[in-house]
Amino acid sequence: MTKYQPKDSSMSPRFVGNRTFMRLEQVRTTDNIDFAVLGVPFDTAASNRTGQRLGPQHIRDFSVLLRPYNPDMDIDIFEYCSGVDYGDIDIIPGNVLRTYDNIVEGLMPLLEKNVIPVIMGGDHSISLGNLRAFHKKHGEIALIHFDAHGDTWEHYYGEKYMHGTPFRRAAEEGLLDLEHSIQVGMRGPLYGPDDLEDARNLGFEVIPMKEVREIGYDNVMKRIHERVQDRPVFVTYDIDFVDPAYAPGTGTPEVGGPTSYEALEYVRGLDGLDVVGFDLVEVLPTYDSNEITAVLASAVIYEMLTLIALKKRRLEGKN
Numbered sequence: 001m002t003k004y005q006p007k008d009s010s011m012s013p014r015f016v017g018n019r020t021f022m023r024l025e026q027v028r029t030t031d032n033i034d035f036a037v038l039g040v041p042f043d044t045a046a047s048n049r050t051g052q053r054l055g056p057q058h059i060r061d062f063s064v065l066l067r068p069y070n071p072d073m074d075i076d077i078f079e080y081c082s083g084v085d086y087g088d089i090d091i092i093p094g095n096v097l098r099t100y101d102n103i104v105e106g107l108m109p110l111l112e113k114n115v116i117p118v119i120m121g122g123d124h125s126i127s128l129g130n131l132r133a134f135h136k137k138h139g140e141i142a143l144i145h146f147d148a149h150g151d152t153w154e155h156y157y158g159e160k161y162m163h164g165t166p167f168r169r170a171a172e173e174g175l176l177d178l179e180h181s182i183q184v185g186m187r188g189p190l191y192g193p194d195d196l197e198d199a200r201n202l203g204f205e206v207i208p209m210k211e212v213r214e215i216g217y218d219n220v221m222k223r224i225h226e227r228v229q230d231r232p233v234f235v236t237y238d239i240d241f242v243d244p245a246y247a248p249g250t251g252t253p254e255v256g257g258p259t260s261y262e263a264l265e266y267v268r269g270l271d272g273l274d275v276v277g278f279d280l281v282e283v284l285p286t287y288d289s290n291e292i293t294a295v296l297a298s299a300v301i302y303e304m305l306t307l308i309a310l311k312k313r314r315l316e317g318k319n
Contacts, residue, residue, distance in 0.1 A: 002031070002032050002082075003032065003078075003082045004024065004025050004027065004032070004033055004082045004083055004084045005024070005068065005078040005082065005083070006022045006023040006024050006066075006068060006078070009023065009064070009067070014064040014065065015064075019057065019060045019061050019064065020060055020085035021037040021059070021060050021063045021085045021120075021298075021301070022037075022063045022064070022066045022085075022298075022302070022305075023063075023064050024037065024083060024084050024085040025084055025085065026084065026085045026086075026087055027084045027085075027086075028084075028086055028087055029084060030109050030110055030112075030113040030115055031113075032082055033082045033083055033084055033115055034080075034081040034082055034083055034115065034116065034308060034312060035081060035083040035115060035116040035117070035118055035305060035308050036083065036084055036085075036086035036110050036115050036116075036117055036118070037083065037084070037085050037086060037118045037120070037301065037305075038056075038085070038086035038087060038088060038089060038106070038117060038118070038119055038120070039055075039056025039057070039060075039087070039088040039089070039119070039120045039121075039122070040056070040088065040089050040091060040099075040103060040119055040120070040121055040122040040126045040129070040130075040279075041053040041054065041055065041056050041057075041088055041091060041121075041122055042091040042093070042096070042099050042121070042122045042123065042125070042126055043055075043121075043122060043123045044093055044094045044095075044096070044123075045096045045123050045125035045159075045161060045162045045163045046123040046125075046162075046163050046251050047156055047157075047162060047163060047164060047251075047252070048251050048252050049250075049251040049252075049284055049286070049287065050123075050251070050284075051251075051284045051285060051286045051287075052121060052122055052123045052251060052281070052282055052283060052284050053091075053093075053122065054284075054285045054286075055120060055121055055122060055281075055282070055283035055284065055285065055297075056088060056120040056121070056122070058249075058283060058285040058288065058291075058294050058297075059120050059280075059283060059294055059297045059298050059301065060085070060120075061291075061294065062291055062294035062295055062297075062298050063294075063298035063301070063302075065298075066298060066299075066302050070302070070303075070306045070309075072264075072268065073268060073271075073303075073306050073310060075306060075309050075310060075313065076309075077305050077306055077308075077309040078309075079309075080309045080312045080313050080316070081305070081308055081309045081312060083305065083308075086110070086117075089102055089103055089106040089107075090102055090106075091122075096125055096161045096162075097161065099126070099129065100128060100129035100132060100161075101129075102129075103126060103129030103130060103132070103133060104129060104132050104133045104136070107119075107130065107133035107134075108133055108136065108137075111133060111134065111136070111137040111277075112137070116275075116276060116277055116278075116308055117130075117277050117278070118277075118278045118279075118280075118301060118304055118305065118308075119277070119278065119279040119280070120279070120280055120281075120283075120297075120301070121279060121280065121281030121282060121283070122281055122282075123163040123251070123281060123282060124147075124151055124163040124164075124166060124236075124238055124281045124282055125161060125162060125163045125165075125166055126166075126279065126281060127151075127166045127167070127170075127236050127279055127281065128161070128166040128167075128169050128170055130234070130236075130277070130279055131143075131166075131170045131175045131176070131234065132173070132175060134175075134234055134276065134277055135173075135174075135175040137276075138232045138276060140174065140175065140176060140177040141175065141176060141177055141231070141232055141233065141234050141276070142176070142177045142180035142181050142227075142228045142231040142232065142233040142234070143167070143170075143176050143177075143181040143182070143204075143233065143234055143235075143236065144181070144182055144184070144224060144228065144233055144234070144235045144236070144270065144273075145167065145181070145182070145183040145184065145204075145236050145238075146184050146185055146235075146236070146237045146238065146241040146266060147183065147184075147185055147186065147236075147237075147238040147240065147241050148185055148186060148187050148188055148209070148238065148240045148241055148252070148253075148254035148257060149164065149186060149188070149238070149240070149252065149254070150167070150183055150186050150195065150196060150198070150199040150204075150206065151163065151164050151165065151166055151167050151168075151238075152165070152167050152168040152171070152198050152199040152202060152204075153165050153168065153195070153198070154168060154198075163251075163282075167183075167199070167202075167204075168198070168202065171202045171203065176203075177231055178202060178203030178204060179203065180227055180228050180229060180231040180233070181203070181204050181205070181227070181228075182204060182205040182206070182207070182223070182224055182227045182228070183199055183204050183205070183206045183207070184207045184212065184220060184224070184241075184266070185207070185208075185209050185212060185241045185257060185258070186199075186206060186207075186208045186209060187208060187209035187210065187254050187256050187257065188254035188255075188256070196208065205223070205227050207220060207223065209256055209257060212258075217262070217265060217266075217269070220266075221266075221269040224269070224270070224273075225272070225273065228273050230274060231274065232274050232276045233273055233274060233275055233276065234275075234276060234277045234278070234279075235267075235270065235275055235277070235278045235279075235304070236278075236279050236281070237267070237278070237279065237280045237281070237300060238250075238280075238281050238282050239280065239281070239282050239283050239293060239296070239297055239300075240252055240253055240254060240257075240282055241257060241258065241263065242257050242258055242259075242260065242263045242296060243255060243256065243257035243258060243259065244257070246258075246259055246260040246263070246292065246296060247260075247263075247292070247293045247296050247297075248287055248288060248289050248292065248293060249283055249284050249285055249286070249287045249288025249289070249292075249293030249294070250282045250283065250284050250287070250293065251282055251284050252282075260295075260296050260299075263296060263300060264299060264300065264303050267300055267303040267304060267307065268303055268306070268307075270307060271307055271310050271311075274311075275304075275307055275308075275311070278301075278304045280297055280300055280301055280304075283297050
């Protein structure tokens, strides 16, 4: 049986070959894999800076430094998992609705084979397409949303499908198990209190960044686990969740966020939940000083892959 894993960079220099995530083989297959890393390079639903379409390749370029053993979680990802870089979904620049159709069509072969997609954006509008696909597989799904912004606006410039609206649309379309969904990290100036309360009125639990600092990491993770419980859950991670001192390469940065270490800990703390899919969005290379956003984004995705390996190890009864 074929097992897909990264090239060994102690035997093959990192600058050799095509740039894939973590030097995984780029194979569009659903056979004998546990996860597939893929890009959705769409950014024409962004409201401020654009260029997120280049995010997936920017993350791939830096990810070649990653190695298979995660010392913080004490696991070799590829002892338990087989995975590939699945390439990118063909998007339609300027047409978010047709792009959603392509996302659903592109993800369904993976979901039908119980392969966990790990998706790199693109702006945050792509999450609605992702959730439409997951709904076809799982029905209403719980959501864990790390972000500086709630993305539950009714519209942007009169448009209903923008990067600030996907989770309102997802709620309206019945894609989410809202009783088990939670948003973490919201901060920054708003047009009014409704910008936060709208998410709560839709049914989300919301922990703004100020409250995150007041109650501390352990209590935040406790609330996430208590909220999600045993529901299948999709994790969406906007890189602007992190303070721009650690992730400047994004379209709508907000000061006062987590450090890069904390950014990783929030993913590690999801271990034990039934995570069935991930996306990481809003990486914008043009503003990425010294590639530090790419460093962090690739590490966050690495921790997402680690969760998949930990889950599989538990299912095999080895820990």
